[in-house]
Amino acid sequence: MMTTDSMIEVLQAAKEGKQIQCHSNESWRDCVGEPSFNFFDFDFRVKPEAKYQYVLQDNETGATYLSAHQTKPITSDVSKGGVYKILCRADWTKKDV
Numbered sequence: 001m002m003t004t005d006s007m008i009e010v011l012q013a014a015k016e017g018k019q020i021q022c023h024s025n026e027s028w029r030d031c032v033g034e035p036s037f038n039f040f041d042f043d044f045r046v047k048p049e050a051k052y053q054y055v056l057q058d059n060e061t062g063a064t065y066l067s068a069h070q071t072k073p074i075t076s077d078v079s080k081g082g083v084y085k086i087l088c089r090a091d092w093t094k095k096d097v
Helices: 004-015
Strands: 020-024 027-030 043-046 054-058 064-066 084-089
Touching: 004 020, 004 043
Parallel strands: none
Antiparallel strands: 020 027, 020 043, 054 064, 054 084
16 A cells, blocks of 8 residues: 555656556556556556666676666667676666566
């Protein structure tokens, strides 16, 4: 059950045009169109921003690192001519929260 504050937060976010999700059948799903907010039967939330993390390789030493969490995907263009090469996206960041 949602608190009054969390309901207000979701309603305000919907008013601002943010993506709202509804919890049904044990998973979070995007609401399509204008949601009918039935807070008695369902939980709602603002869709979390995607988080991206990458495995990077130092071009000089060959050492590998994990990048800081990013809110936008890094393209291969970022690593061209840079210090690091993108090896792959970390698996745990490929899943929805």
